Amino acid sequence: MKIIDLIKSPKPTLSFEVFPPKTSQNFESVRAAVEEIAALRPAFMSVTYGAGGGTSDFTADIAADIQDKFGVPALAHMTCVSSSREKVHAVTETLKAKGITNVLALRGDLPQGFDLSAADYRYASELIAEIKERGDFCIGGACYPEAHPESEDSMTDLRHLKEKADQGCEFFTTQMFFDNSILYNFIYRARAAGITVPIVAGVMPVTNAAQIKRIMAISGSALPQRFVRIVDRYGSDPEAMMQAGIAYATAQIIDLFANGVPAVHVYSMNKPEIARRIMENVSSIIA
Template sequence: MKIDHILDERKLTVSYEIFPPKQDSAFDSVIACAEELAELDPDFISVTYGAGGGTSANTVKICSHLQSRGVTPLAHLTCLSSTKDHVHRIVDELKDQGIENILALRGDRPKDPDFVAPGDYRYASDLVSDLKTRGEFCIGGACYPEGHPESGHKDRDLANLKTKVDAGCSFLTTQMFFDNNMLYSFLYRAQAAGIRVPILAGIMPVTNGNQLKRMMELSNAYLPPKFLALVDRFGDNNEAMKQAGIAYATEQIIDLVTNGVRGIHIYAMNKPDVIRQIVGNISAILREAR
């Protein structure tokens, strides 16, 4: 089912994100994770796409498995390091498997200082425009409530986001954030900029201290004092940090649902037990809101 149709039918969507294995030997464990998440009644599950398309084959396989399981899949697709021919091959594979939803992403710039992009795509909006010519896909995009790290200015970032939406995005999913006020401010500014598509809130449960360092390399998210105090107090105790991280994410989601966000998208990090605990904490809230 196309995600834009699901958004039309639901007051609130709940979805999860998983990543494919870097090695084929771990494929079964990721499928087991997908199976566990499928039992939690998500509206869809998104599957990431490795840098340069390194895990693209497994992305398609996992999406196909979810489809056969009766769960709507959302296939990530990045373009900066890829030629159009490579992207078109992946798109044809998705089409052959009956997968209708693609999250169109530029992708991170490789750390290799000698990297030169193929030149076929510069921005995610280029990929969105190209995908619109390749079939009847529902296309989603990413957004940064606190501005893309490379944009330099929030107004410029919003203008670029509007270009991406106008190219054909039906919905947007945010990068992680830890202060809900950052999202509410972003939603107001996006509305003022003429962005009318549904925006889903991306939530990252932080369950160990080392995870935070990696996340900060990928995001410029503001860390509120309450969150920093939590990490400082429990970051060296894995069990305590896991409980505290679950509690913090749960509190974030309750506030977001109370204030009428269109969707909750949880970055599962292939840890279905964490998602199960969060969803269990707020099961009645989610049932009422959806």
């Protein structure tokens, strides 16, 4: 099933992200976590993709398992910035062979010292156009409610987002955010800029204080004071922080659905317990 059809269905859509192992030695432990999350019957699951396609085989294998063995639609990530055109062609053929029709097309992070001008792909919009030509894929893309860290300003960021939609991107999934008003403002500005495709809200449950530094380094997301107070109060108590982080993410999700956001994608970090608790908290809302 294509993700766009799920997102456009009348009921709210809750999905989870998982990531493949870096080496084959960890494949079975990751697969076990994926199976536990799939057993929760989310609307779909996405599988991330290492820089330069380093885990592309694992990504395709896990996505195929999610669909074929667990019966959950899969969304395979694909990054392009340090991949050759031949690599991208090979990955799309692998996905087609495995029956995977949903792709999240991303530029990916720039490796240190990387010469972007010499790359086969400089922007995600180029990858989207390439994938569109190579099969009947449902293509999603990424968006940044607080603007991409490398963008000149929010208007430039929206212009690039519109380019991705024009190239065939059918939905966007947001970077994590911790204040829903930021997303609502972003959606309003995106619609005003002529971007009409669905926007899926990406939510990260923060369940340990150590995640905060990494989150800030990756996304630069603004941290509301109410969230900072939770981390300050419970960050030194692992069980309390997990409970509080899941409660905060759950409150975000309920508010998003109540305000008409059609789909929420949870960055569950391969942790079935987090996925299970969130699913239980909103089970009647998404039923």
